Amino acid sequence: MSLTTPPEPEVYGIDRVEPAPVPDELAERDDTPDVNFVPAPCQVACPIGTDAPSYIAYIWEGEIEKAFEAITATNPFSSVCGRVCDAPCEPACRRTDSDGPLAIRNLKRYVMDQLGASYRPPAVPVTQTATVAVVGGGPAGLTAAQDLAEAGYAVHVYELSSMLGGFMTWGIPAFRCPPEVFREDIDRMLARCPGITVHLETGLGSGVTLAELEQRHDAVLLTIGSWWAKNPPVENADDPRVLDGVEFLRDVNGGARPAMPARVIIVGAGDVAMDACRVAKRLPGCEHVQIVYRRGPAEIPARKDELHGAIEEGVEIVYNTQPVGVHEVDGELVLRCRRTELGDPGDDGRRVSIEISGSEHDLPAGLVIMAIGQRAQSEHLDGEQLMAGDRIATDWESMHTARPKVFAAGDGAFGPSTIVTAMYHGHRAAYYVKAFLEGVEAPLPYRTPYKTRRVPVAQDPQWEEFQREHQAFHGLGENPVAFPEIESTYDLEAARREAARCYRCDAETGSSDYSVRTREDIFVMARTKPADGRKQRALFTRRLSLTGERRFEPAVATLDDLVFLPANLSRLVIDPYRDACVVETALGGGAVRLGAPLLAAGLDGAPEEVRAA
Template sequence: MRRSTARAIRNSRCRWAEVGVYDINRILMPESPPEYQDDTADGHYVPAPCQVACPVGTDAPSYLAYIWEGKYEEAFEAITATNPFSSICGRVCDAPCEPACRREAADGAVQIRNLKRFVMDRVGNQYDPPAIAANKAQSVGIVGAGPAGLVAAHDLCMAGYHVDVYEMTGRSGGMMVWGIPAFRLPPGIIEEDIQRLEQRCPDLTMHFNTALGRDVSLDDLKKRHDAVLLTIGAWWGKNMRIPGEEHDQVVDGVGFLRRVNAGARPELPETVIVIGGGDVAMDACRVAKRLPGCKHVKVVYRRGPEDIPARRIELEGAIKEGIEFIYNTQQVSVDAGGNQLKLRFVRTESGEPDEDGRRRPKVVPGSEHDIDCGMVIAAVGQQTECDELDARGMMASDRVRASFDSMRTLDEKVFAAGDGAFGGSTIVMAMSHGQRAAYYVKAFLEGRRDPMPYRTPFRTRRVPVAQDLSWETLPEQEAEFFGLGEKPIEFPEIESTYDEQTARKEAARCYRCDAETGSADYSVHHREDLFSMARTNIVDQAKHKAMLNRRLRLRENPFPEGRAPSLDDLVFLPANLSRLVIDPYREACKISTDLAGKLPLELPYLATGFDEAPEEIRQAVAKGLSALGCSYVGRRPVGDSVPWLQLVVAGGPEPSADAAALVHVQKTKFQPPPDKRLHAAQLLGIAVSSTALLEQCIVHGLEHGFDIILLDATNGIEGNWPELGEAPSPRILRDAITILRSLNREEEIDLLY
C-alpha cells in the first residue's frame, strides 16, 4: 500500500511537469471543492502549464506580469496567496514550474523561482500580515513543525480552528532548518516566513522539544484535540545494505547535514565520497567541500547522468565548485585499512524500466574496482522512525500507514501528511500535502464523511498583457553565481538576487499562457487539432483533410439562444483552417492586412474619437498610429502620415479626396448613401450602429460595390470618446455575420468593428 501510494505521488509530479503546450489534461481538470476560490470554471481561463505544475498552484503568470509593471506588492500577494513559505521557496524550491514553461524548449524557461526571490527580498520583510483569530471551539494537534505541518497549521488557523504544533526539536521548520545548508537557505530567510505565519495565526501554539512517544503520547493528543495530524518527517537516512558500512567514517547524509546545520564544522579527511544522486547527496557533497580538511569530493551514482534526480541548477552548481561525478557505478562493500577506506564498486548499465519508469541499473560482469577515500556519506534515501506508531500498527515499513486519497491513518481521528507518510520529497510537495491534509481534517471536523476529492485550486488575477516590445529576443537572465566564496567555511550564499532591471527583463520573457483567448469550446475541443496541424507534415494530405473536415463541420445553429456573443467564430476559426507556424508562441506571425485589398495596414487596428482633442494629443496619436502602420477613423484627419477613413455625416464636412475611405454614417433611419468615389483608390463604406438598420446597410453595400461595413458598437463613433458613453456590445458583430452567412456572401465585403 505504501509503495503504490508513493509511486502515485511521484507519477503525479512527473505528469504535471510534463504538461504539453496543448495537453488536454491541463484543460479538462476535475472540479475544485466549492469552498475554495477557483477560476477554472470560467471558459475563457485555462491555467498556464507553470501554474498547473506547481503543487500549490501559485499564479506565476500574474506575479511575473506584476513584476514587469513594477507592481511588487501585487506580485507579493499573488505569490503568497497559496504559499506561506514564499521567501524560502524563492531560494530552494525545486521549481517544477520551470520545466513546464513553454519557453523551455526555445531559449530557456523563465526563471520563475529567481523572480519570486526578487519580490520576497524586496517586499517580504516589509509586510505586516493581519492576524486571523480562531472562531471555532475545536482544536487540532499537529505533530511536526516542518513544511507539511506548518502549512496545514496555517490553513486550519485560517479556517478558524485552534492549532497546537508539537515539535521534537527546539525550532520550527523541520528539514528546511536542519537539512538545507545555509549557503542555499540562510537562517534569516526561514525566520522571516515563520514570523509572518505566526503573526497571522495568533491561535497557533508551538510546543518545542516535545517528541511523540517520549514527551507526549498519541492518546494524550487525541484527548486534547478533536483531530490529530502526523507530519513527523523522514529524519533518518537509509542504510546502503553493504558489508562494512558500520564503520565510524561511513555516515548517513541526513544526519551529516543535521549536525552541520546545528553549527558543527568538523575536520574532514582529504577525500570524501558521497553515494547517491538526489537532493541530500547534492547538499552533502557541497557541504563537505566547504569544511576544513576536505580537498576532493566525489559523487557516485548508480545510474547515468540522464537519470540523476538532482535538480539541474544544483548539479551544475556542484560541478562548478569542483565536485567530481562518477556515473553508472554501484557500491558493493566498504573495507577499512588504517585511516583510509577502500570502497568496492561495480560498473552498471541500463536495464529494464522499474516502477518509476527509469531503467533499472544492471551490473556489468567483471567490472569490480576500488576507490580510496577517508569518509563516505551515504545519501541513498530517507526513512521515518516512531516506536509509538509502530507499536500501534500504524507504520508500514519505514513510513506512517496512510491513504493519500483521504490523508487518513488507521485511526479515524488521526491523519498523516508529508515525507513521514509518503516518502522523501521536496519542500513545495510537502507543503501541498499540508494543504491537502488541512482540507480533509476540516471536512472531518465539519462532519463530512465523504468530502469532494481535493484538487489544488487555480486562480488568475487577469493581469492585462503588457510586455517589453523586445520580449521575444530577451535572453535568459542568470543570477550571479558566487560558488564557494572567499571563506567557504562561513557558508556564504551561492548566488545573487536579481536587481530591478534584470528582474523586469526576465519577467518580460513570459509567454503569458494564462492570457490565451477563446471560448471554452475553442480552448478544449480544438486546441489539440491546432497542435497537430502545426506539427503534421505538409504533404500528409489525408491527415490534413481529416482535420479540416472536422473543423468545417457545420452546426445546426451557430448562435443558439443563451449563447453569449463571442469573437471565436469570426477571428479564430478561419485562421485555424490554414497550416500554422511550427509554434505560435515562438515564431513570428504575419498580422498585416489589406483593407478591401487596397489599403495596407501593418496592424489591423484603427483609432477614433480624437477629432476635437487638443492639438498636441492629436499629434501624439498621429505619431503613434504612423509608427505602427495603423489608420484613423473620424470626421477630420488626425495627421498627414496616417491613412484617414472619413466619417461622412449629415451637416458635417464634405467628402474629401484626401481620405483613404469615405464611410457614410447611418443613424436612426436608413438613408441610401451615394456610391461615388473621389478617386479610383478611394474606398467606400457604411457605418451602422443600429441592428434594425443592419440588414439594409449590408444589402445596399453588397449591391452597390461598397468595400466596408463599419459596425459601431458604441452608438456614436462620430462623436468624441464614444467608448466612454456605454460598454460596447459585440452583438452587432454577431448579427452582421449571421446576415452575411444567410446571404452566402461573407467574402464580398470587409467588416470593421
C-alpha cells in the same frame, strides 16, 4: 448559488486587454468574448497551484505587492521556495522548446527578497471551539496548521527539535538558503495566525503520547517527516568513518564545522547527496570530493542546477559504480566498488543497475557519507499499530489513519518528496481535517485551487527577443567555511526583462469558440517546426475552414479585431470569427501583407509559402 456572467472586457490598446473583475466561483475558468482565463501549464505543474502567470505579469508592471500576494496565496514558504524549490513549473513552460523556460523560481525570489521580511499580513482570529494537534513542524505540518488557523481553529504544533521548519531548516545548507530566510516565512505565518501555538522539543514518546493528544484535541495530524537513513547495503557500514548524510547535514546546520580528511566520497545522487558533497567541499581540510552513483548521468534524480553547481565547485562524479564495502588497505580507508551497466526499467521506471562481474576496484576515501534515501521511523507509532514498514499507514483519499481522530501527511506518510509536494500534502490534509471537524462524512475530493487573478495582458515589444536572465553564480566564495550564498537575486530591470518573456498562457484570447474549442490547433502550430511550411499551411487552412458560410470583406482592422494569443506564436492574431481584414503585420521579422483571415504567426524564419498573401 447562481453565478453572474462578467461583462465584456474593455479593450483600450493593441497591447493590453483589461478584463472585468470576476467572482471567485468563476476564477478557475471564465470565458468572456475576448479573454478566456485558464490555468497555465506552469500553474498546473505546481502541486499547490501557484498563480505564476499573474505574479510574473505583476512584476513586469512593477506591482510588486500584488505579485507578493499572488505568490503567498497558496505558498506559506515562498521565501524559501524562491531559493530551493525544485520548480516543476519550469519544465512545463511552453517557452522551454524555443529559447528556454521562464526563470519562474528566480522571479519568485526577486519578489520575496523585496517584501518577504517586511510584510505582515493581518492576523486571523480563532473563531472555532475545536482544536487540532499537528505533530511535526515541517512544510507539510505548518502548511496544514496555517490553513486550519485561517479557518478559525486553534492549532498546537508539537515539534521534536528546537526549531520549526523540519528538514528545510536542518537539512538545507545555508549557502543555498540562509537561516534568516526560513525564519522570515515562519515569522510571517505566526504573525498571520496567532491561533497557532508551538511546543518545541516535544515529540511522540518524548514529551507527549498519541493517546494524550487524542484526549486534548479534536483531531490529530501526524507529519513526522522521513529523517532516518535507509540501511546502506555495503560491508562494514558501521565503521565510524561512514556517516549518514542526513545526520551530517543536520550537524552542520546546527553550527558544527568539523575538520574533513583530504578525500571525501558521497554515495548517492539525490538532493541530500548534492548538499552533502557541497558542504564537505567547504569544510576545512577537504581537498577532493567524489560522488559515486550506480547509474548514468541521465538517471541522476537531483535537480540539474544543483548537479551543475556541484560540478562548478569541483566535485567529481563517478558514474556506473556500485559501492559494495568499506575496507582499510595499508592503513587507509577505501570504498570497494564494482562497475555497473544499465538494464531494463524497474518498478520505479528507472533502469536497473547491473553489477559487472570481475570489475571490483577500490576508491581511496578518508570519509564516506551515505545519501541513499530516507525513511520514516517512530517506535511510538509502531507500538500504536500505525506504521506500515517505513511509513505511517495512511489512506490517500482521506488522509486518514486507522484511528478515527488521527490523520497523516507529508514524507512520513507518503515517502520522501520535495518542499512544494509536502505543502500540497499539508493543504490536502487540512481540507480533510476541516471536513472531519465539521461533521462532513463524505467530503468532495480535494482539488488544487487553480485561481487566476485575471491580470491584463501587457507585453514588452521585444518580448520574443529577450534571453533567459541568469542569477550571478558565486560558487564557494572567498570564505567557503562561512557558507556565503551561491547566487544573487535579480535587480528590477533584470526581473522585468525575464517577466517580459512570459507567453501568458493563462489568457487565451479570441472568441470563446476560437479559444476553447479549437485552441489545440494553436498549440500544434506552436510545436510545428518553422521549416515545415506544408504543415503550417494545412493548419491555417483548417482554421479557415471552420468559419463556415461567413463572408469576409476587406476593411480596416479595429482594436476589437486584434487579440492576443499564448503559446509559441505572435501575440497579434486576426480572429477568423470576425469580419477582420487585410492588415500589415510582422511575420518572421519582416512586414508582410496577409489576406484576412489568416493568422499572423510570429515564427522566426517562416517559409515563403506561409508568408504569401
